[in-house]
Amino acid sequence: MIALVTGGAASGKSAYAEALACGMSPVRTYVATMQNDSAEAAARVEKHRRQRTDAGFETIEICGSLRHVAPTAHALPKEVQDKQAAGVVLLDDIGNLVSNAVFATEGTMTNTDDSTMANTDDSTMANTDDVLARLIREFDDLAAQYAHVVVVGNEVGASGQQFDAATEAWVRVVGNLCRAIAAQSDIVVEVVAGQPNVVKGTAPARPQKVDSALLRQQAATLEMEGVVV
Numbered sequence: 001m002i003a004l005v006t007g008g009a010a011s012g013k014s015a016y017a018e019a020l021a022c023g024m025s026p027v028r029t030y031v032a033t034m035q036n037d038s039a040e041a042a043a044r045v046e047k048h049r050r051q052r053t054d055a056g057f058e059t060i061e062i063c064g065s066l067r068h069v070a071p072t073a074h075a076l077p078k079e080v081q082d083k084q085a086a087g088v089v090l091l092d093d094i095g096n097l098v099s100n101a102v103f104a105t106e107g108t109m110t111n112t113d114d115s116t117m118a119n120t121d122d123s124t125m126a127n128t129d130d131v132l133a134r135l136i137r138e139f140d141d142l143a144a145q146y147a148h149v150v151v152v153g154n155e156v157g158a159s160g161q162q163f164d165a166a167t168e169a170w171v172r173v174v175g176n177l178c179r180a181i182a183a184q185s186d187i188v189v190e191v192v193a194g195q196p197n198v199v200k201g202t203a204p205a206r207p208q209k210v211d212s213a214l215l216r217q218q219a220a221t222l223e224m225e226g227v228v229v
Helices: 014-024 039-051 078-085 094-102 124-145 165-183 213-224
Strands: 002-009 026-034 057-063 088-092 108-110 117-119 148-152 187-192 195-200
Touching: 002 014, 002 165, 014 026, 014 088, 014 148, 014 187, 094 124, 094 165, 124 148, 124 165
Parallel strands: 002 148, 002 187, 026 057, 026 088, 088 148
Antiparallel strands: 108 117, 187 195
């Protein structure tokens, strides 16, 4: 199952997505995309870490690419790969993933292989198209490796504001990547002021908060079955 949870900044989309993921499987992987490179970023990272307390997520931090997230990409023992493949992966969020993939340095853009550099003018269009195509391929590979995928998206382009060329390019990639994921999602939820609006499929209005005791019991059961947790 694939679920896309989208919303504006500070809308509560991450908290809803985490609760939704926790209801899908006791085996949980969290893919963090934010670079912890400022005081503001550090505060947001710490907030999300607190939300995941006792929730049983294994955290993987990435920068601009999903190719190292799939279980088979880790060269882990087969029992660990099987554990991950049977579980849920939560990707939070698309906006930061695209920022890391698109922006190399201030005022320039590149793909993650650093094979193409371009100034923030019309010449960047082909570059951002390449980034979008690559991220779609990597997401498809990721989704094929896990039983459940929950993605935190971003609402962009609704303000009607005029942005500089670099920001406009980012908006286009984020918007088109979210559209591509939504098209193949079983569930799409928009969160507004903490209130979920189910746009596609069926999803709980208020996913249950994780029961830590139940989580430990589920983990013990998996260990008894020979699965490393």
